[in-house]
Amino acid sequence: MIDRARIAAYSLRAMTRPDPLYHVLFVCTGNTCRSPMAVAALRQALGSDADRVAISSAGTSAWDGQPAARFAIETAQRSGAVLENHRSRRLTPEMAGEADLIVVMEPAHRAALATLGIADDRVHVLSEWPEPGEPTLEISDPFGQSAEAYEECWRRIGRHVERLAVVVREACRSRSA
Structure with missing residues (x-):
């Protein structure tokens, strides 16, 4: 389960940056399915608060x-989300370094992030925010x-x-307090 104190610590780290936005990076394999859908779902879930968050995605094995x-695209569209303009990006250490929270x-x-030298407490598996009775971590x-x-x-992502x-x-x- 996610430790809310750790999330607050991310905010403290982020406050030292001149960028006022909180950065969330979603990571999957090819950056054409799961992570773009997660970006769209988080934007919807945040509603008007989405303008306070920079939400992006990348893939561990993506072709740019x-x-x-x-x-x-069609699935997201049925829920009112737009993915038509999405273009995949291969995960880089710089992308990960800019993120306050990395959700895989x-x-x-x-493990792929660890090979890039990113193995800190900013990295979480999305299903760490579990639904009761869900059997899998992925x-x-x-x-x-x-x-x-x-x-x-x-x-599931939603x-x-x-x-x-x-x-x-x-x-x-x-961050804003």
Whole structure:
């Protein structure tokens, strides 16, 4: 479970930067499915507070410039989110270094960040904000699967992101206090 004191500590670190925004970075594998959907879901969950947060995404094995997967675009669109303009980015140490909070989709992504020298308490698996009874620590990659797999992925991401949004709002309030 997430430690709210650690989130507050991220805010203290971020306050030393001239940038007033709180930075959240979502990480998956190809940056065409899960992490772009998570960005869209967090923007929706934050509502008017989204303008206080810089939300971005990257992939551990991404090819720069790829569009979001068609089913990811269609799934997000049905919920009022827009992914048409998304272009994939390969994760770099600089991206990770700018983030106040790094949210990965599965434990393997945490390990990939460690190989970049990012193995600190800013890194969390999205499912650390669990739904009671959820059995797995990862958000499965729907890449190459059916539209239904993308729908299920969107629902799972959304449930976790709703809880994450509470934590992000608290961090933003801590920064502005």
